[in-house]
Amino acid sequence: MVATVVVISGESDLLDVRSALRTAAERAGLRLTATTKLVTAGSELARNILRYATGGQGTVTIEECTTRAGRGVRAVFVDQGPGIADLDEVMRDGFSSGGSLGIGLPGSRRLVDEFTIDSMPGRGTTVVISQWDR
Template identity: 50%
Template sequence: MTPDSDPATATNLPIRSDADLAWVRHQVRQFAAEIGFGLVQQTKLVTAASELARNTLVHGGGGQAKITALVDGSTRGLRLSFIDTGPGIRDVELAMRDGYTTGGGLGLGLSGARRLVDEFTIDTKPGEGTVVTLVAWATGVAAARPESR
């Protein structure tokens, strides 16, 4: 899909603390509900966002989340970008493997987040930082229904 988005309507949220992680989760759920994502879709999106926000804080040293509403014809969605200026990911292919971890967890973070959304990209440069972007599309929701808000 080639979505339309207005950069002026993007919401930027800082990620510097555990409290910021909770705020990112809350905001993602609120945006998803307003757009018309069902409860299961909301939960998947919030789960992916939670993992990526935590990675931004823990591995990237903090950064920001950017939430952008998307419209493609009659379909609505959200683009979430998690941006840091940390050490970057040296081996993206390895980092995307189930079971790979640098933090002692289960190693399902990046790969698990990828499975929960429609589109997933990583742009990283060692020593310069990482941008992880995901897109999720609401199913069964027409964009031209303002009365559903």
């Protein structure tokens, strides 16, 4: 509904992503735990963009949404990076391609109510996460 777009191109943008997610979560009436999980997941995903996307660039679009099921927040992370060849592999705990702890994607998935990832080698990656007020 209310869309906020944050461009990610440097480490300081992580603060903007977290702050925009927190604002949206509070507006949508999410509980503190759900909010903290959402903000943390967003921080992980934005950091992934910084680390792996071409030029470390991408965007996050944050929307409040209301459905019959309740209110919530949806965030779409898009980058034009190298993409991911084996999604199953990166979604497994412990996998890491960049020397990190390798908990970014599977960890983020556990933190939110809905998580979808779409990627093709050479065509970038799109991750959509949603958190609901229940």
